[in-house]
Protein backbone atom coordinates (compact mmCIF):
# COMPACT_ATOMS: atom_id res chain seq x y z
CA UNK A 451 0.00 0.00 0.00
CA UNK A 452 1.34 3.50 -0.86
CA UNK A 453 1.56 6.42 1.52
CA UNK A 454 -1.38 8.80 1.99
CA UNK A 455 -0.82 11.50 -0.72
CA UNK A 456 -1.57 14.21 1.83
CA UNK A 457 1.48 13.20 3.79
CA UNK A 458 3.75 11.49 1.24
CA UNK A 459 7.06 13.34 1.00
CA UNK A 460 9.01 10.73 -0.94
CA UNK A 461 11.68 12.47 -3.05
CA UNK A 462 11.67 15.64 -0.97
CA UNK A 463 14.68 17.15 0.77
CA UNK A 464 13.73 18.89 4.01
CA UNK A 465 15.83 21.14 6.23
CA UNK A 466 14.62 21.66 9.80
CA UNK A 467 16.28 24.35 11.90
CA UNK A 468 16.36 23.83 15.65
CA UNK A 469 16.19 20.06 15.11
CA UNK A 470 18.46 19.24 18.06
CA UNK A 471 15.60 19.22 20.58
CA UNK A 472 11.94 19.84 21.27
CA UNK A 473 9.46 20.45 18.48
CA UNK A 474 12.14 20.52 15.76
CA UNK A 475 13.46 17.05 16.62
CA UNK A 476 9.88 15.76 16.34
CA UNK A 477 9.36 17.56 13.01
CA UNK A 478 12.52 15.95 11.60
CA UNK A 479 11.33 12.49 12.64
CA UNK A 480 7.85 13.05 11.18
CA UNK A 481 9.24 14.31 7.86
CA UNK A 482 11.62 11.33 7.62
CA UNK A 483 8.80 8.89 8.42
CA UNK A 484 6.81 10.49 5.56
CA UNK A 485 9.65 9.68 3.15
CA UNK A 486 11.68 12.91 3.00
CA UNK A 487 15.45 13.04 3.23
CA UNK A 488 15.97 15.26 6.24
CA UNK A 489 18.72 17.72 7.14
CA UNK A 490 18.75 18.42 10.87
CA UNK A 491 20.25 21.84 11.58
CA UNK A 492 21.24 23.49 14.88
CA UNK A 493 24.33 24.41 16.91
CA UNK A 494 24.65 21.42 19.30
CA UNK A 495 26.32 18.65 17.28
CA UNK A 496 25.94 15.98 20.00
CA UNK A 497 22.16 16.46 20.24
CA UNK A 498 21.80 16.48 16.46
CA UNK A 499 23.75 13.21 16.19
CA UNK A 500 21.34 11.55 18.66
CA UNK A 501 18.34 12.64 16.57
CA UNK A 502 19.94 11.47 13.31
CA UNK A 503 20.70 8.07 14.86
CA UNK A 504 17.07 7.72 15.97
CA UNK A 505 15.81 8.53 12.45
CA UNK A 506 18.24 6.08 10.85
CA UNK A 507 17.27 3.38 13.36
CA UNK A 508 13.65 3.86 12.23
CA UNK A 509 14.68 3.39 8.57
CA UNK A 510 14.78 7.08 7.57
CA UNK A 511 17.46 9.11 5.80
CA UNK A 512 18.98 12.06 7.65
CA UNK A 513 22.15 14.07 8.19
CA UNK A 514 23.14 16.67 10.76
CA UNK A 515 24.54 20.07 9.79
CA UNK A 516 25.92 22.77 12.02
CA UNK A 517 23.91 25.98 11.62
CA UNK A 518 23.55 29.17 13.60
CA UNK A 519 20.42 30.75 12.15
CA UNK A 520 21.49 34.22 13.28
CA UNK A 521 24.62 34.04 11.12
CA UNK A 522 24.54 34.41 7.33
CA UNK A 523 27.83 32.60 6.70
CA UNK A 524 26.78 29.67 8.87
CA UNK A 525 23.39 29.53 7.14
CA UNK A 526 24.98 29.41 3.66
CA UNK A 527 27.44 26.73 4.79
CA UNK A 528 24.56 24.64 6.18
CA UNK A 529 22.68 24.79 2.87
CA UNK A 530 25.92 23.90 1.02
CA UNK A 531 26.34 20.82 3.23
CA UNK A 532 22.68 19.86 2.77
CA UNK A 533 22.94 20.14 -1.02
CA UNK A 534 26.17 18.15 -1.12
CA UNK A 535 24.45 15.29 0.72
CA UNK A 536 20.91 15.24 -0.69
CA UNK A 537 20.56 17.88 -3.47
CA UNK A 538 18.51 21.10 -3.38
CA UNK A 539 16.47 21.64 -0.22
CA UNK A 540 12.83 22.03 -1.32
CA UNK A 541 11.14 21.89 2.10
CA UNK A 542 12.27 24.37 4.72
CA UNK A 543 11.02 24.31 8.30
CA UNK A 544 12.12 27.51 10.04
CA UNK A 545 11.63 26.25 13.57
CA UNK A 546 14.70 27.42 15.53
CA UNK A 547 13.75 29.94 18.17
CA UNK A 548 14.51 31.20 21.65
CA UNK A 549 12.44 32.52 24.54
CA UNK A 550 12.97 34.05 27.97
CA UNK A 551 10.80 33.89 31.07
CA UNK A 552 11.25 37.59 31.86
CA UNK A 553 8.57 40.24 32.03
CA UNK A 554 9.18 43.46 30.08
CA UNK A 555 10.81 45.40 32.92
CA UNK A 556 13.27 42.55 33.46
CA UNK A 557 14.37 42.36 29.84
CA UNK A 558 17.73 43.92 28.99
CA UNK A 559 18.49 45.39 25.57
CA UNK A 560 20.70 42.34 24.99
CA UNK A 561 17.70 40.07 25.71
CA UNK A 562 15.66 42.00 23.15
CA UNK A 563 18.39 41.60 20.52
CA UNK A 564 18.85 37.91 21.38
CA UNK A 565 15.12 37.23 20.84
CA UNK A 566 15.03 39.14 17.56
CA UNK A 567 18.25 37.57 16.26
CA UNK A 568 16.97 33.99 16.41
CA UNK A 569 13.24 34.52 15.96
CA UNK A 570 13.20 37.17 13.22
CA UNK A 571 16.63 37.48 11.57
CA UNK A 572 17.02 33.68 11.80
CA UNK A 573 13.71 33.01 10.05
CA UNK A 574 14.53 35.64 7.41
CA UNK A 575 17.99 34.16 6.67
CA UNK A 576 16.75 30.56 6.65
CA UNK A 577 13.85 31.31 4.30
CA UNK A 578 15.63 33.66 1.89
CA UNK A 579 18.77 31.54 1.51
CA UNK A 580 16.59 28.52 0.77
CA UNK A 581 14.39 30.46 -1.67
CA UNK A 582 17.38 31.71 -3.70
CA UNK A 583 18.62 28.16 -4.14
CA UNK A 584 15.14 26.83 -4.91
CA UNK A 585 14.60 29.38 -7.65
CA UNK A 586 17.99 28.54 -9.16
CA UNK A 587 16.87 24.89 -9.15
CA UNK A 588 13.70 25.63 -11.13
CA UNK A 589 11.00 26.17 -8.51
CA UNK A 590 9.11 28.56 -10.84
CA UNK A 591 8.35 25.62 -13.15
CA UNK A 592 8.28 22.78 -10.63
CA UNK A 593 6.30 24.67 -7.93
CA UNK A 594 7.94 22.43 -5.37
CA UNK A 595 9.15 25.00 -2.84
CA UNK A 596 7.73 24.82 0.67
CA UNK A 597 8.58 27.02 3.62
CA UNK A 598 6.89 26.51 6.98
CA UNK A 599 7.61 29.04 9.71
CA UNK A 600 7.00 28.00 13.31
CA UNK A 601 5.38 30.99 15.01
CA UNK A 602 3.53 31.00 18.33
CA UNK A 603 0.10 31.78 19.74
CA UNK A 604 1.84 34.54 21.72
CA UNK A 605 1.67 36.50 18.45
CA UNK A 606 -2.14 36.50 18.86
CA UNK A 607 -2.88 36.61 22.55
CA UNK A 608 -1.02 38.11 25.50
CA UNK A 609 0.35 35.38 27.78
CA UNK A 610 2.53 36.02 30.87
CA UNK A 611 6.15 37.15 30.27
CA UNK A 612 5.95 37.00 26.49
CA UNK A 613 6.04 40.69 25.50
CA UNK A 614 9.06 40.80 23.19
CA UNK A 615 8.98 37.06 22.44
CA UNK A 616 5.38 37.47 21.22
CA UNK A 617 6.41 40.54 19.23
CA UNK A 618 9.12 38.53 17.46
CA UNK A 619 6.59 35.80 16.69
CA UNK A 620 4.15 38.39 15.30
CA UNK A 621 7.02 39.65 13.14
CA UNK A 622 7.78 36.10 11.96
CA UNK A 623 4.11 35.57 11.07
CA UNK A 624 4.04 38.86 9.15
CA UNK A 625 7.26 37.90 7.37
CA UNK A 626 5.72 34.57 6.40
CA UNK A 627 2.72 36.23 4.78
CA UNK A 628 4.90 38.82 3.03
CA UNK A 629 7.24 36.14 1.65
CA UNK A 630 4.21 34.11 0.50
CA UNK A 631 3.07 37.15 -1.51
CA UNK A 632 6.53 37.94 -2.91
CA UNK A 633 7.20 34.32 -3.88
CA UNK A 634 3.69 33.50 -5.14
CA UNK A 635 4.90 33.16 -8.74
CA UNK A 636 8.27 31.68 -7.86
CA UNK A 637 6.81 28.27 -7.04
CA UNK A 638 7.44 28.62 -3.32
CA UNK A 639 4.62 28.39 -0.78
CA UNK A 640 5.12 29.96 2.64
CA UNK A 641 2.86 29.13 5.57
CA UNK A 642 2.97 29.61 9.33
CA UNK A 643 2.10 27.13 12.08
CA UNK A 644 1.34 28.77 15.43
CA UNK A 645 1.77 26.21 18.21
CA UNK A 646 0.18 26.64 21.59
CA UNK A 647 2.13 25.60 24.69
CA UNK A 648 3.81 22.19 24.35
CA UNK A 649 6.44 20.54 26.51
CA UNK A 650 10.04 21.01 25.26
CA UNK A 651 13.37 22.27 26.59
CA UNK A 652 12.00 25.79 26.16
CA UNK A 653 9.04 25.19 28.47
CA UNK A 654 10.43 22.43 30.75
CA UNK A 655 11.06 24.76 33.72
CA UNK A 656 7.60 26.28 33.49
CA UNK A 657 5.66 23.05 33.15
CA UNK A 658 7.81 21.28 35.75
CA UNK A 659 6.65 23.79 38.37
CA UNK A 660 3.55 24.33 40.48
CA UNK A 661 2.99 27.62 38.64
CA UNK A 662 3.00 25.64 35.39
CA UNK A 663 0.27 23.31 36.67
CA UNK A 664 -1.82 26.37 37.66
CA UNK A 665 -1.21 27.86 34.22
CA UNK A 666 -2.42 24.68 32.50
CA UNK A 667 -5.58 24.88 34.63
CA UNK A 668 -6.36 28.22 32.91
CA UNK A 669 -6.45 26.56 29.45
CA UNK A 670 -9.95 25.85 28.13
CA UNK A 671 -9.26 22.11 28.13
CA UNK A 672 -7.04 22.22 31.24
CA UNK A 673 -4.48 19.87 29.74
CA UNK A 674 -1.24 19.68 27.73
CA UNK A 675 -1.30 17.88 24.41
CA UNK A 676 1.72 16.09 22.87
CA UNK A 677 3.77 18.04 20.30
CA UNK A 678 2.90 15.34 17.76
CA UNK A 679 -0.38 17.28 17.31
CA UNK A 680 1.71 19.57 15.10
CA UNK A 681 2.89 16.84 12.74
CA UNK A 682 -0.18 16.33 10.55
CA UNK A 683 -0.52 20.06 9.71
CA UNK A 684 3.22 20.25 9.00
CA UNK A 685 3.21 17.23 6.68
CA UNK A 686 0.12 18.50 4.89
CA UNK A 687 1.69 21.94 4.26
CA UNK A 688 4.88 20.29 2.96
CA UNK A 689 3.06 17.89 0.62
CA UNK A 690 1.86 18.23 -2.99
CA UNK A 691 -1.70 18.23 -1.66
CA UNK A 692 -1.09 21.75 -0.28
CA UNK A 693 0.05 23.30 -3.58
CA UNK A 694 -2.89 25.75 -3.35
CA UNK A 695 -2.16 26.82 0.22
CA UNK A 696 0.17 29.78 0.73
CA UNK A 697 0.16 32.64 3.22
CA UNK A 698 -1.92 30.60 5.66
CA UNK A 699 -1.57 30.72 9.43
CA UNK A 700 -2.61 27.50 11.16
CA UNK A 701 -3.00 27.57 14.93
CA UNK A 702 -2.56 24.26 16.76
CA UNK A 703 -3.19 24.99 20.44
CA UNK A 704 -5.97 22.76 21.79
CA UNK A 705 -8.02 25.94 22.19
CA UNK A 706 -5.51 27.88 24.31
CA UNK A 707 -6.21 31.16 22.47
CA UNK A 708 -9.97 30.87 22.99
Ligand SMILES: NC(=O)c1ccc[n+]([C@@H]2O[C@H](COP(=O)([O-])OP(=O)(O)OC[C@H]3O[C@@H](n4cnc5c(N)ncnc54)[C@H](OP(=O)(O)O)[C@@H]3O)[C@@H](O)[C@H]2O)c1
Nearest residue numbers: 468470471472473492493494518519547647648650651652
Ligand atom coordinates in the same frame (compact mmCIF):
# COMPACT_ATOMS: atom_id res chain seq x y z
N1 LIG B 1 7.31 24.61 23.18
C1 LIG B 1 6.31 25.46 23.04
O1 LIG B 1 5.40 25.49 23.86
C2 LIG B 1 6.27 26.40 21.85
C3 LIG B 1 5.09 27.11 21.63
C4 LIG B 1 5.00 27.96 20.54
C5 LIG B 1 6.07 28.11 19.70
N2 LIG B 1 7.23 27.42 19.94
C6 LIG B 1 8.32 27.61 19.00
O2 LIG B 1 8.74 26.36 18.52
C7 LIG B 1 10.11 26.44 18.14
C8 LIG B 1 10.87 25.29 18.80
O3 LIG B 1 10.88 25.51 20.21
P1 LIG B 1 10.96 24.31 21.27
O4 LIG B 1 9.82 24.49 22.20
O5 LIG B 1 11.16 23.04 20.59
O6 LIG B 1 12.27 24.77 22.08
P2 LIG B 1 13.66 24.07 22.31
O7 LIG B 1 13.52 22.64 22.72
O8 LIG B 1 14.40 25.02 23.19
O9 LIG B 1 14.31 24.08 20.85
C9 LIG B 1 14.80 25.24 20.25
C10 LIG B 1 15.70 24.82 19.11
O10 LIG B 1 16.16 25.98 18.45
C11 LIG B 1 17.56 25.84 18.25
N3 LIG B 1 18.18 27.15 18.19
C12 LIG B 1 18.07 28.18 19.06
N4 LIG B 1 18.85 29.20 18.66
C13 LIG B 1 19.44 28.81 17.51
C14 LIG B 1 20.36 29.41 16.62
N5 LIG B 1 20.84 30.64 16.83
N6 LIG B 1 20.75 28.71 15.52
C15 LIG B 1 20.28 27.46 15.30
N7 LIG B 1 19.42 26.83 16.10
C16 LIG B 1 19.02 27.51 17.21
C17 LIG B 1 18.06 24.99 19.39
O11 LIG B 1 19.21 24.25 18.98
P3 LIG B 1 20.72 24.53 19.43
O12 LIG B 1 20.70 25.11 20.80
O13 LIG B 1 21.35 23.17 19.36
O14 LIG B 1 21.26 25.45 18.37
C18 LIG B 1 16.91 24.03 19.58
O15 LIG B 1 17.05 22.91 18.74
C19 LIG B 1 10.60 27.82 18.56
O16 LIG B 1 10.57 28.69 17.45
C20 LIG B 1 9.57 28.25 19.58
O17 LIG B 1 9.48 29.65 19.69
C21 LIG B 1 7.35 26.57 21.00
